[in-house]
Amino acid sequence: MRRFQLFGLAVVLSSIMILGLAYTGKQKVRAKSIAVLIQTAQIPSLNAPEEPLIKLIGQLQCLMTPVGVVVVKEKLIDVYQVTSYRTVSVTWEAYINAPALVEPDTQQYQKGSNLKVDRYSTRKGTLAPSQLNLKPDGIFVAAVDSSARLRWYTTLRDPRELRAEWPQIDGQLTGKHLHLSKPTFLVDFPDNQENTELRFYTAKWTGEAYLLTPLTTIRLDDLTIIESKQL
DSSP: OOOOOOOEEEEEEETTEEEEEEOOSSOOOBOOBOOOOSSOOBOOOTTSOHHHHHHHHHHHHHHHGGGTOBOOGGGSOOGGGOOEEEEEEEEEEEETTOOSEEOTTOSSSOEEEEEEEEEEEEEESOOOBOBOOOOTTOEEEEEEOTTOBEEEEEEEOOTTEEEEEEEOTTSOEEEEEEEESSOEEEEEEEOOTTOOEEEEEEEEEOSSSEEEEEEEEEETTTTEEEEEOOO
8 A cells, every 4th residue: 555645845946936846744655565576467365276376486586586585485474364464664864965855866965775663563454465566766575584584575666756846937837756865654564473574675677677686674573773785
């Protein structure tokens, strides 16, 4: 589930015209339970016929093996059986010592990988199954157990992305893509005692396949950051 809200911001178009760029609240991206496939497809239940599951497991293995995560069907949580879930709110310092908004291709500010846990809670309820869709520069989140076996996974669109639009003098809209330097987003994941870490990765498209680059790992027993990789 995703929710986006925009903070109030202002941009100056010219010396005679001030144009408002509004967005309310911190950008929040609520993640759904999503597997990673290049094409879009519905996640099957773990009790579904073997053929789609075999395909799903194979694709996850190709994605996760290079980053040291083991994928076996027996250890994956069936989201159709989830009755409670946890929510973590994190802030990503995507650009170090940068203003609130930056150009996506800027070389002026160093890219960062530090995530800070803002809030954490447990709730009763289910996680709705969603579609499989990994985007370039998106975020892949994996819950793993103490043996680095995959328990659950989700994808998020790039939480830094923001589209700013304003009217020109002739009344027509113009705009540009910007990046939030410190986006905040939410992740919902199954409440399960075997989940020991929540691992965050950035996704890169090589032209043939997606590759994951480790971003940060959150240890779930005390919410400490135990790994951070400079991008």
